[in-house]
Every structure is written in structure tokens, then in C-alpha cells.
Amino acid sequence: MKNNNIIQLLGETILPGESKTIEVEIAKLHTMTKLKIPIIIERSKIEGPVVLFSAGLHGDEINGTEIVRQLIINKINKPKCGTIICIPIINIFGFVNQSRQFPDGRDLNRVFPGSKNGSLASRFAHFLVKDVIPVVDYAVDFHAGGASRFNAAQIRIIPNNAELKELAKVFNAPFTLYSKNIQGSFRNASTKLGVKMLLFEGGKSLDLNAEITEEGVDGAKRFLAHLDMLNPKKEANFTYDETLFIEKSNWIRAHFSGMFIGLIKAGSFVNKGDILATISDPFGKVEHKVKAPNDGYLINVNDAPIVYQGDAIFHISTKLEE
Numbered sequence: 246m247k248n249n250n251i252i253q254l255l256g257e258t259i260l261p262g263e264s265k266t267i268e269v270e271i272a273k274l275h276t277m278t279k280l281k282i283p284i285i286i287e288r289s290k291i292e293g294p295v296v297l298f299s300a301g302l303h304g305d306e307i308n309g310t311e312i313v314r315q316l317i318i319n320k321i322n323k324p325k326c327g328t329i330i331c332i333p334i335i336n337i338f339g340f341v342n343q344s345r346q347f348p349d350g351r352d353l354n355r356v357f358p359g360s361k362n363g364s365l366a367s368r369f370a371h372f373l374v375k376d377v378i379p380v381v382d383y384a385v386d387f388h389a390g391g392a393s394r395f396n397a398a399q400i401r402i403i404p405n406n407a408e409l410k411e412l413a414k415v416f417n418a419p420f421t422l423y424s425k426n427i428q429g430s431f432r433n434a435s436t437k438l439g440v441k442m443l444l445f446e447g448g449k450s451l452d453l454n455a456e457i458t459e460e461g462v463d464g465a466k467r468f469l470a471h472l473d474m475l476n477p478k479k480e481a482n483f484t485y486d487e488t489l490f491i492e493k494s495n496w497i498r499a500h501f502s503g504m505f506i507g508l509i510k511a512g513s514f515v516n517k518g519d520i521l522a523t524i525s526d527p528f529g530k531v532e533h534k535v536k537a538p539n540d541g542y543l544i545n546v547n548d549a550p551i552v553y554q555g556d557a558i559f560h561i562s563t564k565l566e567e
Contacts, residue, residue, distance in 0.1 A: 252295070252328060252380050254284065259328075262290040271369050275348075280338065284377070285317060285331040293327025294472055297377070297384040297440075298465060300332070302354050302431055304339015304346070308448035309387030312461035321466060324474040330381065335373070338365075343451060345391060355427070357434035374434050384435060384442040385416070385468060387461055390449040393549035394557065397512035397542075398447040398460035400488070403436070412443055414488060415471040416464040419512055420544055420562075421488045443468075449548060490566035494544065497559040499524060501533050505552040509543055509559075516540050521559055524552060539563055 252259045259265050268281040298316055300309030313333040316322045322329045334340045338348050347353055347366035356363070359370025390396040399420040402409040413421040424444070426433035435442045445464065447457035463482050469475040499505070503524040509515060515537040522535040535558065545560035552558060 250292070252286070252288070254286070254380070255376060259286050259288055261288050261292070263288050264323075269372070271372060272365055274338075280341065282332070282334065282337045285322065285333075286328065287323050287331075288328045289324045289326045289474075291326035293324065293474055294382040295328040295330065295380055296324075296469065296472065296474065297330045297332070297381045298322070298387070299335055299384065299431075300387040301334035301336055301340055302386065303352070303388065303391065303450070304334075304336040304342065304344050305450040306345075306387075306389035306391070306448075307340070307451065308389045308453055308457050309445070309461070310334055310340070311453055311458050312387050312445075312465070315458060315462045316465055319462075319479075321462070321469070321476060321479055323476050324469070325477055327472070327474050329469075329474070330377070332377075335369075345450065354431055355429040357429050357431050358437075370431075370434070373431070374438070378435050378438050378440055381435070381440050383412075383468075383472065384440050385445055385465060386431060386442060387445045387447075389447060389452070389457075390545055393449060394545050394547050394560075395449040395452075395511050396446040397544045398457055398464075399445070399544055400464075401444040401446060408441060409443065410490075412441060412468065412471070413490075416443055416445075416468050417483075417485055417488050418445065418447075418460060418464055419486075419488065420491055420542065422491045422494065422544070489542065489562075491542070491544065491562045491564070492566050493564040494541075494560055494562045495538075496557045497521070497535065497538065497561055499535070499552045499554055499556045499558050501531075502553045503527070503531070503533070503551070505547065505549060505558065507546050507548065507558070509546065511543055511546045514540075514542050515561070535559075537561065 351366035401424040404423040466481040470481040541562040
């Protein structure tokens, strides 16, 4: 555990027992309008770990922002011990534009650890790595599926890490996927700095889903309870089935272009040969059935009304951890 007596962010000192919101301004809009990113810090007087809950790394993934917002408004972010840092929107530029990318066209989650003198996205990545991550012990970064693809609630962790596996069990999303760190990602940069990070995926971009929000909030409460940080006025729900660990999975891709109607909900178990969707031409001449290639759980489904040949339409598990 890192030194919890004094936390300094952006030149400001946050002492034990203090609450503080620091507004970060990385750059202005081209209209010279200021865009400030609130970092909300709650500290207990009792020493303990530093936990970061972050969302909105991709500006169109607003379900994660809603999860972190719920943690704040329900005072779950007021810890029994230690410190909780909440950043509901990392990519404020994308959030304003309802866009995944930064205004410079870059994916923030591919430019870490960034550069002080690089692109706009790179500069912001550099700020996070230099000023925020060094004080953090644990983190949960909330994401959603992109391009109209709906993710069942899931945690992603690197393989062969016993501590992260235990934390994933504690968070207890319906699914946990083993996923290697991607070069240039926030998770990869945080891991290199010693942060134990869980990546949460749930829902889809430009959408709010109450079930996904509940999964994220409940998981965060269990996570904090495990660290003995959960506010004693709050209760964690430990009655769910245990998370299913998925070792391997594959994308099912469209063999045809056309109008797409998905028939199976994300998170469902299907048997080989089950009809998952239909792809039809708009003129009533052809209808193709999409069948499950194997038994497995659908951890992502495409909600787009139109698909093209080669588009990813379902993500299905192929091997569960025994």
C-alpha cells in the first residue's frame, strides 16, 4: 500500500478526512471555451488503500459514467478507511461530442503512457500517468461496447495473476474474461506502475442500461467491502452466482450483408446450432439464419439494424475455466 498520509494532486494536498474536488483543465476548445474534468476525492481519517473508479475513457461509453455517478450520489465513495478517487468522465472532449475519440482523432486508450509535448490525447494520457496513477493502489475502469455492440456485464483481467483473479471473484460480474493488456492502453500503463486494475465492460455506447448500472455498482461495493473500505452505512450484496471465468472466446461474423435481427440476449447460454439472428435483404427475397457454431455464452451481441459481410455480430465463449 502506498503512503496514505498525504495525497498530492495537481499541486493540491488532500489530508486524511478531507473531501475535495479538483478540476483539471488540459486544453480549451477551439472556441476558447474551458472544459474542466472534475476529480472527486474522498478520504477517511483511517489509513487504508487508494482506490480509483474511472469511466468515460471513450467519450461515448456513458454507461460507465452513470455507474461512477451512482457511486458518488449514493455516497458509496465515502470510504470507511483509505481514499476513493472518482473520475466519472476522463475523455470530456469525446463526452461533449458523443464521440469515442479525442478531437485530434486519436483513441485515448491507445496512446498511454503519453507525452508531455505530444498530441492532445497523448498529453492527457501523460497527465493521468504522471499525476493520478502514482497515488493509486487499486482501480476499476468502466467501459461499454462500441459500434452498437452490447456487452454482457464482465470483468477483464490479465491471465496468470492470482491477486487480480481473486479481485474479479469479489467483484463477481456474471463473466470474467482473461484478456492480455493492450499496448498503449490505460490498463497496461497502470499495471506497469503497480496498480491492480479491473476493467469492467457492460452495455453499449451512447446508451444507458439499468441492469448494467446495477451490476457495476454492486460489484464496486463488493470490491470495497473486500478491502474493508465500504462505508458502514452501505451493504454489499453477495448473493449472486459466482462469476464464470472464460479462457477462450471467438467472434461470430456476418457471412452476408443486410438487415440484422438478433434473437438472443447478451449473457445467454446457447447450444450449437441454435438460431441466433437473421440477416435479410430489404426486398423480401432472401433471409439467412445465423447459427451458433458451438455451445457457449454470448458475451456480446450486435444491436445494429444493418450489418455488412464480415461485421462482428456475436462474441461467444469457447472454453470455460474448470
